[in-house]
Amino acid sequence: MPAASSLTERALQPILDGIAARILKDADWGTPAQYIPELAGIDPAQFAISVCDRHGETCSAGAFDTAFSIQSVSKVFSLIAALGRVGETLWRRVGREPSGTSFDSILLLERESGRPRNPFVNAGALVTTDALLAGRAPKLALAEILGLIRDLAEDRDIHIDADVARSEQRTGARNKALAHYLDSHGNLTNEPEMTLGTYFHQCAIEMTTRQLACAGRALAGLPGTHGMIRPERARRVNALMMTCGHYDGSGEFAFRVGLPGKSGVGGGILVIAPGQASIAIWSPGLDHYGNSKAGTRAAALLSDATGWSVF
Numbered sequence: 001m002p003a004a005s006s007l008t009e010r011a012l013q014p015i016l017d018g019i020a021a022r023i024l025k026d027a028d029w030g031t032p033a034q035y036i037p038e039l040a041g042i043d044p045a046q047f048a049i050s051v052c053d054r055h056g057e058t059c060s061a062g063a064f065d066t067a068f069s070i071q072s073v074s075k076v077f078s079l080i081a082a083l084g085r086v087g088e089t090l091w092r093r094v095g096r097e098p099s100g101t102s103f104d105s106i107l108l109l110e111r112e113s114g115r116p117r118n119p120f121v122n123a124g125a126l127v128t129t130d131a132l133l134a135g136r137a138p139k140l141a142l143a144e145i146l147g148l149i150r151d152l153a154e155d156r157d158i159h160i161d162a163d164v165a166r167s168e169q170r171t172g173a174r175n176k177a178l179a180h181y182l183d184s185h186g187n188l189t190n191e192p193e194m195t196l197g198t199y200f201h202q203c204a205i206e207m208t209t210r211q212l213a214c215a216g217r218a219l220a221g222l223p224g225t226h227g228m229i230r231p232e233r234a235r236r237v238n239a240l241m242m243t244c245g246h247y248d249g250s251g252e253f254a255f256r257v258g259l260p261g262k263s264g265v266g267g268g269i270l271v272i273a274p275g276q277a278s279i280a281i282w283s284p285g286l287d288h289y290g291n292s293k294a295g296t297r298a299a300a301l302l303s304d305a306t307g308w309s310v311f
């Protein structure tokens with residue numbers, strides 16, 4: 001990563017300003033998630049980017065103080081929390097392979113006896129949340145995820161948007177189908193409705209790009225975060241983000257950006273440049289995979305400008 005090692009805040013800010021200007025000028029936004037009514041009406045013409053670098057600086061451009069629904073980006077944090085709670089036994093219930101299918105697909109579940117391909121497709125995230133729940137009251141599992149995110153971000157002002165959670169609870173027929181299908185295979189340990197409710201609320205956590213970039217610092221192994229996530233665990237979570245973090249668009253993201261990333265249908269993306277930076281991008285319009293369209297483009301522009309890549 002040649003350019004990266006010499007990047008300082010002074011060099012990074014103009015890069016971010018340039019990316020924001022280009023994204024606004026191109027105005028190629030995509031469409032916000034239509035199946036969650038609370039998100040469907042959001043103006044797609046919005047963009048924000050924040051970067052926490054290895055010098056301890058945070059730079060941002062665009063609407064970086066606007067809170068957005070992190071949706072599936074929350075799966076990174078529920079995975080870390082579940083691994084902390086049940087350890088490697090989680091992998092008996094969920095795999096670590098890319099699915100090549102959409103985020104809410106039920107296709108492979110039947111063929112593979114109810115063991116989801118990975119913790120980032122919805123079925124795998126439901127199992128992960130179920131493992132974290134483990135017979136407790138949902139609010140305890142949610143407090144654990146929220147507490148982890150707040151600790152990592154060093155910011156208590158991070159909350160769940162109950163309207164978004166309720167909106168998805170009303171309309172989330174596919175997730176309900178997935179949960180009941182998992183249950184029929186004995187791969188849920190709680191009542192499906194309990195696991196679903198917890199999952200919908202975790203997806204409805206709201207953060208700004210500045211908060212999300214800060215929350216990713218430990219995954220990037222940045223100075224000052226030592227011990228918050230064990231390095232060997234961070235490496236493995238990053239590997240899953242690289243191979244599975246963008247669903248059936250994961251190969252394309254790896255090709256264009258070359259960094260581990262996790263997207264959400266709220267339009268957020270958390271991108272990790274190991275040893276260099278934690279990056280959060282938000283633009284609510286999605287491409288046909290359900291990944292932020294302008295956000296992916298911005299991530300590609302950033303990796304080209306900085307040289308940050310794991311390849």
Ligand code: GLU
Nearest residue numbers: 071072103122203264265
């Ligand atoms: N809550 C969304 C769902 O379960 C998350 C999907 C995503 O962000 O990719 O459908």
